[in-house]
Structure formats: structure tokens, C-alpha cells
Amino acid sequence: xxxxxxxxxxxxxxRRVAYARERIGFSQEQMAEKLGxxxxxxxQAIEGGHRRVAIEEMVRLIxxxxxxxxxxxxxxxxxxxxxxxxxAGEADEAGxxxxxxxxxxxxxxxxxxxxxxxxxxxxxxxxxAIDEHSSYEDAQAAGEELGKLWxxxxxxxxxxRKTAEDQLGLLILDTDMPEGISVAACQLQSGDAILIxxxxxxxxxxxxxxxxxxxxLTWQALPPRRVDKTEPKGYKDKRIEQLAENFAGSLLMxxxxxxxxxxxxxxxxxxxxWLKAVAKRFRVTAIALKWRLLCLDLLKKADLSHIxxxxxxxxxxxxxxxxELPAAYSRRFMEKMGWAVDRGELxxxxxxxxxxxxxxxxxxxxxxxxxxxxxxx
Amino acid sequence: MPSVREIIYVDTNVVLEAQRTGCLSDMMERFDVxxxxxxxxxxxxxxxxxxxxxxxxxxxxxxxxxxxxxxxVHLLQATARAPSFPALDPGERDLLAFVASEDxxxxxxxxxxxxxxKTACQLGLENRLISLEEIAVRxxxxxxxxxQYLRSWLSQVRAEFLFDTL
Numbered sequence: 068x069x070x071x072x073x074x075x076x077x078x079x080x081x082r083r084v085a086y087a088r089e090r091i092g093f094s095q096e097q098m099a100e101k102l103g104x105x106x107x108x109x110x111q112a113i114e115g116g117h118r119r120v121a122i123e124e125m126v127r128l129i130x131x132x133x134x135x136x137x138x139x140x141x142x143x144x145x146x147x148x149x150x151x152x153x154x155a156g157e158a159d160e161a162g163x164x165x166x167x168x169x170x171x172x173x174x175x176x177x178x179x180x181x182x183x184x185x186x187x188x189x190x191x192x193x194x195x196a197i198d199e200h201s202s203y204e205d206a207q208a209a210g211e212e213l214g215k216l217w218x219x220x221x222x223x224x225x226x227x228r229k230t231a232e233d234q235l236g237l238l239i240l241d242t243d244m245p246e247g248i249s250v251a252a253c254q255l256q257s258g259d260a261i262l263i264x265x266x267x268x269x270x271x272x273x274x275x276x277x278x279x280x281x282x283x284l285t286w287q288a289l290p291p292r293r294v295d296k297t298e299p300k301g302y303k304d305k306r307i308e309q310l311a312e313n314f315a316g317s318l319l320m321x322x323x324x325x326x327x328x329x330x331x332x333x334x335x336x337x338x339x340x341w342l343k344a345v346a347k348r349f350r351v352t353a354i355a356l357k358w359r360l361l362c363l364d365l366l367k368k369a370d371l372s373h374i375x376x377x378x379x380x381x382x383x384x385x386x387x388x389x390x391e392l393p394a395a396y397s398r399r400f401m402e403k404m405g406w407a408v409d410r411g412e413l414x415x416x417x418x419x420x421x422x423x424x425x426x427x428x429x430x431x432x433x434x435x436x437x438x439x440x441x442x443x444x
Numbered sequence: 445m446p447s448v449r450e451i452i453y454v455d456t457n458v459v460l461e462a463q464r465t466g467c468l469s470d471m472m473e474r475f476d477v478x479x480x481x482x483x484x485x486x487x488x489x490x491x492x493x494x495x496x497x498x499x500x501x502x503x504x505x506x507x508x509x510x511x512x513x514x515x516x517v518h519l520l521q522a523t524a525r526a527p528s529f530p531a532l533d534p535g536e537r538d539l540l541a542f543v544a545s546e547d548x549x550x551x552x553x554x555x556x557x558x559x560x561x562k563t564a565c566q567l568g569l570e571n572r573l574i575s576l577e578e579i580a581v582r583x584x585x586x587x588x589x590x591x592q593y594l595r596s597w598l599s600q601v602r603a604e605f606l607f608d609t610l
Contacts, residue, residue, distance in 0.1 A: 075524050122520040129516060136516050140523055140530050407531075410610050411562035411601070416456065416486075416533035426457075427496030443591035444457055444556060 074119035079146070081116035083139050086147035087132040088114075101131045142179050143421060145171035150254040152282055152291040154275060158247035163294065166245055172421050174253055174260045177238045177400060180407045181258070189236050195284035197310065199303075206281075206310040207362065210317030223319050224273035224350040231280055232399060239276065240400060241265035241393045250275035252282050252291075259283045265393050270352035270381060272393075277315035285310075316359040320349050325356075329365045338370075339378040346381065353379035394435035396422065401436045409441035449476040451551040453543050456486040456535045458554045458576050458593070459505075460498045465587035467580045468500070472508040474583045478551075480512050480538040514538040518545050526566035528559055536560045540567060548572050554579060556592040558601055565605045573598060 088098045088110070095110040102124060104110065112118035120128065129136055138146060151167050195209055214223050217230045231237050238260040244251070249267055253260045261279045263272050282291045289307045296304075328345045339353075346353040354376055360366040404422075407413035419429040430440040452475040454462075459479070462468040471477060487500045522541035523529050529537060536557060543553050544567040552574045555561060564573055576593035580586065591597055604610050 075520065077523075077530075122517060122524060125520050126516055136519055142530050408558065411558035411605065412528065412531055414532045414536055414557050414559040416536065416557065417531060417559075420533060425490065425494050425496050428494070431495075442558070444461075 074121040075125055075140070076119045077140055077142075078116075079142070080120065080139060081114045082148075083146050084110075084120070084128065085114040087128075087134050087138065091132055098131070102127050143172050143175045143417075144168075145175050145255075148255060149174065150286070150290075152252050152279075152293060152295050153248050154250045154278070154295045155248045156296070158245055158294075162245040163248070166248065166251070169423070170242070170251060170253065170260075170262050173240060173242070173262075173396070173400075174238060174255065176413075176418075176421060177260070177403060178255070178257050180403045180412065183412065184403065184406055193235055193284060194287060195281065195314075197281075197285050197314070198288040199306075201310065203309060203313045203362075206313040207317040207322075210277075210314040210319075211321055214318050214321050219318070221324060222348065222350060223321065224277075227273070227280075227318070228276060231276070235259070235280075235283070237261060237280075237283065238397075238400065239263070240396050241272075242395060250279055252279040254283065254286045259286075265395060268352065268381060269391055270346060270350055270355065273319060273350050274315055274352065274355050277318045278311045280318075281311040281314040312358070313362065316355060316362060319351050320356060320359045322363055324349075325359060325363060326365065329360065338374060342374075342379055343381060346379075353381060395432060396436075398436040398438070401433055401438055405433060405438055405441045415442045415444055449474065451476045451478060452574070452579065453539060453551060453553045454479050454483070454509075455539050455555045455557070455560065456483050456533075457556045459483065459487050459500060461556070461576060461589060461593050462580075463500050464498050465580075465589055467576075467583060467585045467587050469504070470583035470585055471579055472504070475552075475579070476510070477508065478510040478512060480514050480535070480542050482514070482538040483535040484509075484511050486533075486535040512542050514542050518542055521545065522563075522567060526563045528563045528566060531559050532557075532563060536563075540564060540569070543567075543569060543572075556590075556597075558592075561598065561601050562605050565602065570602055570606060573602060 088095070093101070095107040099107050099110045109118065113120055125139070128139070149171060153163055155163065197206055197209055217234060219226050219230065228239055232239055236258050238258065240260070240262045242262050242265060244262070244264040249264045249271065251262045261276060261283065263275055265272070267275070289310070291307060292304055295308060332341050342353040342356050346356040349356065357366065357374060357379065361368070361371070404413065404418055408415055408418060415426060415429065419426050422429065422432070424432060426444055433440040454477055459468065462471055484505070487505070488502060490497055518541040519537065522537070522544050525544070529540070532540070536555065540560065540563055543551065548569055551572060553564060553569055553572045554574050554576055555564065556576065561573065564570060575595045575598040577589055577595045580589070
């Protein structure tokens with residue numbers, strides 16, 4: 068096997084070389100021959116990260132695989148890794164692919180700088196004790212118990228996000244998504260991520276987050292489909308999604324609290340007004356609350372015919388009539404990006420381009436998260 | 445004007461700030477301004493309606509500025525030498541990769557990005573760095589520049605990287 072002392076030695080280069088080789092359907096022997104190496108072991112050593120790649124070898128590698136230089140060297144992209152699931156209604160595959168590429172860049176950015184800045188990353192990965200044999204009641208019980216374990220309090224959705232970030236090491240981002248996608252999750256060896264469509268109503272965003280936390284915590288036992296339709300068709304897919312819905316409902320609306328509100332409702336109260344008022348307190352949608360009441364047997368199936376879902380739609384506007392739109396990405400994410408820029412680990416223009424904003428808008432984004440921009444350009 | 449003008453390589457941030465503060469034309473007269481294709485593209489890219497958009501007169505820029513072509517070999521050589529190279533924007537990357545392949549004693553380089561300054565130091569270009577403020581002064585101008593284009597900023601950041609005090 069040939070050894071070289073100079074050349075490229077990037078953290079993920081070997082894995083990317085292997086991925087590029089597999090994409091063109093070459094064996095290690097064929098690749099070695101194409102690149103002019105004497106033996107297969109040289110490719111094996113490169114792919115294993117045990118041998119540097121000389122510059123002229125890299126030029127040949129780009130030519131043979133048909134990939135760009137960035138494919139091999141850019142740390143801010145996911146190459147051949149990450150399992151995605153999208154909660155989407157009518158989004159087309161091209162739109163999903165395009166969004167996955169964008170999301171992969173944000174996740175890769177986070178991963179790169181989290182690894183650089185955190186001295187003691189949590190090596191543990193958590194999972195929920197739910198599998199294909201679990202019932203909807205099991206999923207509800209899991210949601211209730213997790214809420215207690217995490218001490219989510221009277222309005223669980225208020226602290227769920229921060230708790231999930233802290234306890235699970237999750238990256239949670241508010242982003243602009245193509246029409247039809249409400250939320251996405253990505254499973255990665257280095258840590259999972261959830262991306263929420265920030266244009267959605269607050270109650271929907273909260274529910275989607277709880278729903279995706281279920282997927283993240285059950286990914287091995289109940290792998291979700293790449294596209295999780297709002298109305299799945301197959302039995303298995305439908306069941307996984309219903310387990311997730313039951314879990315999310317009980318996590319955000321614990322039984323005792325819902326029961327308390329139900330029993331305290333004025334007799335003359337219109338059910339629509341009451342559902343909307345209580346849903347607002349829980350920061351969920353009134354429709355989610357309706358289904359939760361049904362699960363808890365506080366509402367009967369027969370009662371549903373008296374409820375008009377059109378009348379349960381909550382306004383997205385706040386008291387001043389302005390639409391509530393969370394700042395893009397997250398404070399935690401932007402803090403990390405600020406750290407990277409301040410240390411000269413990341414160029415401002417590169418960050419702006421990855422976050423799809425101008426440099427002026429990037430400064431405003433830091434401010435929107437209560438942070439001082441780490442640059443004056 | 446000196447008979448042989450000093451060569452100066454510029455990045456996108458510097459071109460836009462020089463244009464915004466009205467010293468780009470002076471700079472192109474006083475210096476032999478050079479850059480790379482990607483920087484030229486970046487100075488024209490973007491939505492004119494978006495905040496902070498600066499319009500550069502491309503007719504004048506294309507005539508007065510030497511635009512260089514960058515190859516994968518330039519980029520690979522810089523990637524091998526500078527660990528922070530992949531963290532740069534494409535224009536900054538192309539510029540530094542090209543400048544690092546030139547004779548460093550005969551040129552000046554101006555950038556206002558911290559990661560770009562760090563990479564320039566890793567590529568051995570620390571003594572070739574110059575601030576936009578210094579360039580403007582040499583052109584007889586004193587524009588109101590943002591902080592990262594000042595001599596004091598460059599001096600401090602360069603020292604931080606060279607003495608590893610970050």
C-alpha cells in the first residue's frame with residue numbers, strides 16, 4: 068500500500084470517498100484501477116481514514132466519480148447519511164428532495180460546531196419503550212409519564228422544546244418549508260433534529276414537535292415512512308402515526324389537567340368556544356383537544372356530530388392583530404453560529420448563504436434571538 | 445500615481461463596502477486591483493430589493509479589475525494547507541486559494557472576515573493583509589467604514605490568530 072505524507076486529511080473524507088464509489092457501482096478493485104493504484108488496499112486505507120489523499124489523486128477522484136470538489140470537502144452538508152421523515156400533505160418529491168438538501172446543511176452546520184465547542188457531548192441515546200405490539204393506551208401512558216418525568220407542568224408545550232433540547236440533545240429549528248410540509252425529523256448517528264414549519268399556527272407547531280419527538284424516540288422500533296402523510300393509507304403506517312398522535316396528545320394535554328378543565332366548564336358554555344379557550348391555554352389546536360377528549364372518553368363519538376371543525380379554527384394573530392411568527396432557526400442554534408463566527412471558524416458570508424439571508428438580515432436574525440451579532444460588516 | 449501600481453486582491457465584502465462608501469473608483473485608479481471570477485459573480489448576485497443590496501458598476505469593474513480563473517488544484521492545495529479553508533464562502537475560498545498560489549511578496553490582500561483572516565494566516569499570507577481603511581487612506585480618502593474594515597480591527601484579529609489568544 069502506498070503512503071503519502073502530504074495531501075488531504077479531512078474528517079469525513081474516507082466515508083465520502085466510499086459513498087461516491089458505491090454510487091457509481093465500483094468495487095474497491097475497480098476504483099483502485101481507475102485511480103492508478105497498484106492495489107485495492109490503498110482505496111481501503113483511504114476509505115478507512117488511514118491514508119491521506121494526494122492532490123493529484125483527488126483530481127482523478129473527482130473526474131472518475133463525477134462529483135464536485137465540495138462533495139468531498141464541504142463539512143456543511145450531509146453526504147449519504149441521515150434518515151429523514153416529513154409530515155406532508157401534498158408536497159411533491161422534488162420539493163422534498165430540495166428541502167432535505169437545505170435542511171441537511173443546517174444540521175451539518177450544527178453538528179460541526181457542536182462537536183468543536185462542546186467538551187463533553189452526551190454519549191447516550193434515549194428511546195421510548197414502545198414497539199409494534201404497543202397499544203394506543205401504551206402510547207398515551209408513555210406521553211403522560213414522560214411529561215411527569217420531564218416536569219413539564221400545567222402547560223407542557225411551554226417547556227417541551229427546551230426540555231427536549233436539553234434532555235435529548237435534539238436540534239430543533241423553526242424554518243420556512245415548501246408548501247405542504249409541516250414538520251420534518253432527521254435521524255443521525257451524531258444526534259437527531261426536528262425542523263418545524265414556522266408558518267404554521269402555534270398550536271400545530273407544538274403538536275408537530277411532540278409528534279416528531281415520538282418518532283425520534285421510537286425510530287429503531289417503529290421506523291417512520293419518509294413521507295408521513297397527514298392521512299396515511301397502509302395499516303402499519305396508519306398505526307405508527309396514530310401511536311404518535313396518542314403520545315403527542317397525552318404529552319401536551321395530561322389527563323388530570325384536561326379532566327379538571329372539563330369538569331369545571333360552565334354548563335351553558337358552547338362547546339366550540341370552550342374547546343378554543345382551553346386549547347389556547349394548552350397552546351394546542353382546538354381540534355387536537357377535541358380528539359384528546361375523545362381518547363379520554365370525556366367526549367363520546369356521538370358528541371362529535373355536534374361539533375363543527377370549521378368553528379374550531381384558531382386565529383394565528385395575537386392581541387394586536389399581528390401574526391405570530393417565531394424567528395427562524397433557534398436561539399441555541401444562532402448562539403452556536405455566533406460562537407463560530409466570533410472565533411473565525413465560519414465566514415459571515417458563508418453563514419448568511421447557508422441560512423439563505425443577506426448579511427444585513429443575518430445581523431437582524433441574531434438580534435431577533437436576543438443575541439448581539441458577532442460581526443460588523 | 446506610481447508608474448507600477450501595487451497589486452491588491454479584493455474579496456466581495458471589500459468591493460461592496462468600497463462601493464457603498466464611494467471609494468471603489470479611487471481604489472481601482474490607485475491600485476492594480478485583482479480578484480477571482482466568483483467574487484465578481486457575488487458582487488452581482490442577490491435580490492436588489494433586499495436590505496443591504498449594493499449595486500456595483502460592472503462595466504467599470506470588468507474593465508479596471510483583473511479577474512482570475514481558479515481551478516480545483518488551487519482549491520485542493522489550499523484545503524491541504526489551511527484547516528479552516530472549507531468554512532469560507534466560495535468567493536473567499538477562490539480568492540485565497542488563488543492568492544496563495546501567487547508570489548506573496550508582490551501583492552496585498554484585503555478581506556474583512558475573521559475566518560478569511562484566519563485562513564490567510566494559515567496560508568502564510570498574514571504579512572500581505574491590508575485593511576480597506578488603509579487602502580482608502582492611500583487613495584487620499586477617509587470614508588466612514590464599518591468596524592471590520594478598519595486598521596485596528598485587522599490588527600487585533602491578526603494578532604489573535606498569530607498568538608492563538610482566541
